[in-house]
Amino acid sequence: MSNNLGIPPERLPRHVAIIMDGNGRWAHARGLDRTKGHEQGEKALFDVVEGALEAGVRYLSVYAFSTENWSRPDEEIDFLMNFNRALIRIRRDDLNERNVRIRRVGRTERVPTDVIEEFAAAEEMTKDNTAMDLLVCFNYGGRAELEDAATKGDIASNLYVPDVPDVDLLIRTSGELRLSNFLLWQSAYAELYFTDTLWPDFDRHSLFAALKDYASRDRRFGGL
Ligand code: IPE
Ligand code: IPE
Numbered sequence: 669m670s671n672n673l674g675i676p677p678e679r680l681p682r683h684v685a686i687i688m689d690g691n692g693r694w695a696h697a698r699g700l701d702r703t704k705g706h707e708q709g710e711k712a713l714f715d716v717v718e719g720a721l722e723a724g725v726r727y728l729s730v731y732a733f734s735t736e737n738w739s740r741p742d743e744e745i746d747f748l749m750n751f752n753r754a755l756i757r758i759r760r761d762d763l764n765e766r767n768v769r770i771r772r773v774g775r776t777e778r779v780p781t782d783v784i785e786e787f788a789a790a791e792e793m794t795k796d797n798t799a800m801d802l803l804v805c806f807n808y809g810g811r812a813e814l815e816d817a818a819t820k821g822d823i824a825s826n827l828y829v830p831d832v833p834d835v836d837l838l839i840r841t842s843g844e845l846r847l848s849n850f851l852l853w854q855s856a857y858a859e860l861y862f863t864d865t866l867w868p869d870f871d872r873h874s875l876f877a878a879l880k881d882y883a884s885r886d887r888r889f890g891g892l
């Protein structure tokens with residue numbers, strides 16, 4: 669056993685990807701501003717990071733801002749840019765101590781320079797860490813990634829992080845049953861897990877439930 673969950677190591681997903689959705693609805697249900705939902709979602713994210721480390725997940729991809737999220741109101745976009753910059757700064761030492769490697773995944777185009785620089789500093793600080801790669805998909809779109817890769821020739825070797833293996837388990841919160849342009853190539857054979865839980869209410873125990881569900885799946889990859 670590689671973990672305390674009772675999941676045999678060969679039944680644990682190497683790469684978990686999460687569409688962290690429902691922050692706005694979480695806030696709305698409480699009569700709060702949408703930004704409060706994002707703030708609460710940040711707490712959920714770091715509980716899940718700790719849970720993933722505990723479980724022994726090697727790669728964790730999280731969808732933080734999509735190429736389509738530019739269509740939101742300017743004030744929410746501004747909030748999300750500043751918020752992500754601040755959270756990388758606040759959390760990077762802690763993540764570094766936990767041997768987590770932080771990697772930004774997505775286009776730099778349109779993203780404020782200070783946000784890119786904050787990510788770059790965190791990437792540099794954590795580049796030799798080996799417990800888990802935290803892939804922060806920011807200004808990320810699956811179609812943009814495939815377009816960018818296709819102009820260079822072979823797709824698989826020109827993805828944003830070509831060394832990262834395919835997604836084994838893809839989780840989406842908030843009851844929406846769609847991919848919203850996330851990791852289209854890498855999720856070709858991912859096991860899908862949908863939950864009605866809104867992202868700010870998700871935590872490590874919710875992750876463990878998803879990991880246990882995954883462990884019971886029969887992956888066939890087109891074979892028998
Ligand atoms: C997910 O929560 C966070 C981002 C997309 C940045 P939403 O902001 O999409 O919350 P809902 O879907 O409106 O509830
Ligand atoms: C997907 O959530 C993007 C992120 C979680 C960053 P959205 O809330 O943007 O997706 P749609 O609009 O419901 O498809």
Ligand code: MG
Nearest residue numbers: 689690691692
């Ligand atoms: Mg949403």
